[in-house]
Structure formats: structure tokens, C-alpha cells
Amino acid sequence: MTTVLLSLGSNLQPQQHLHAAVEALRARFGAIAVSPAYRTAAVGFDGPDFLNNAVAIQTDLPLDALDAWLHALEDAHGRDRSGPRFSDRTLDLDVVFYGDLIVEGPGHLRIPRPELKHAFVLKPLADIAPTFIDPVSGLDLATLWRAHRQFGETFETMDLLPG
Secondary structure, eight states, X not given: OEEEEEEEEESSSHHHHHHHHHHHHHHHHSSOEEOOEEEEOOSSSOOSOEEXXXXXXXXXXXXXXXXXXXXXXXXXXXXXXXXXXXXXXXXXXXXXXXXXXXXXXXXXXXXXOGGGXXXXXXXXXXXXXXXXBOTTTOOBHHHHHHHSTTTTOOOXXXXXXXX
16 A cells, blocks of 8 residues: 545635545545645635645555546546636645655656645645655655745634535
């Protein structure tokens, strides 16, 4: 089994979509760790605030199969991929870490995800997996979070709600 860390985000009915995603992940993968959901401003475009959280799962699914399953879950929740890369979304599910694997293309899949540099990805991951080692830096997530420029800031948490 491989430890996989996921970043989840939504800015369209985010409390309902993230709740549904967490429930779908729990139904598929069993016991999972779930971080608080944090409200953050949209990055790269003007739009409603996002809710972002993180989930840790254990799986024997190969990375490609897991990525396809996550895309199907996004699609089932109305994810529109026809617009610009940075836009409103019902559900965004990204594999940030897949064990100690490092993937640098081809294609869109990069592991660890470059978005790890953003507080909205790193903080929730450090909440649920502080001792997880980033295979690129060799540092654990708690150390990476303590070194982040937004460490120490207060982040608003929101409850997830059934749809």
C-alpha cells in the first residue's frame, strides 16, 4: 500500500462539494485522514473564495488509475474543463504526493505537485501528515510549513456540509 496525499479545493458550493468528495474517498479507500477546510482567496483569477483541505489515503492503485478515478469524481461533480486553467471549479482533486515517487512529465501530471508552494496546499497537508517526507527536499511537511512565508498566519476554517 502506498501513502497518497491529496489536495482538494472548490469555490462553487465548496462546503457541499468537498463534503461529497471526502465521503466518496472514504467509501473507496476506507479509513482516511482529513484536514480542516480552510477558506482562501482565489489564485490566478478573480472569483469566489476557495475552500481547500487535504486527505491522506492508503492505496494499491497505480498512479495513473488513481488519477483517472479522481478525474471521474471531479467530472461527477460538474467539473468544467473547457475554461481557462485558473477558473471557478466545483471540485479540484490533485495528487500532491504518491509515496516517494517523483514524476516530471510528460503530460500534466507532476508529483510532487508544484502547488505545494502555496499555503492552501501545504498547511492542510502538514496538518494531517506532518512527518511525511517530501522526496524532493528531503524535509518533512511540518518543517516545510514552518519555513513557509505564511506560517503563523490565521486561516479561517469552515465546516463541510452534506449536499
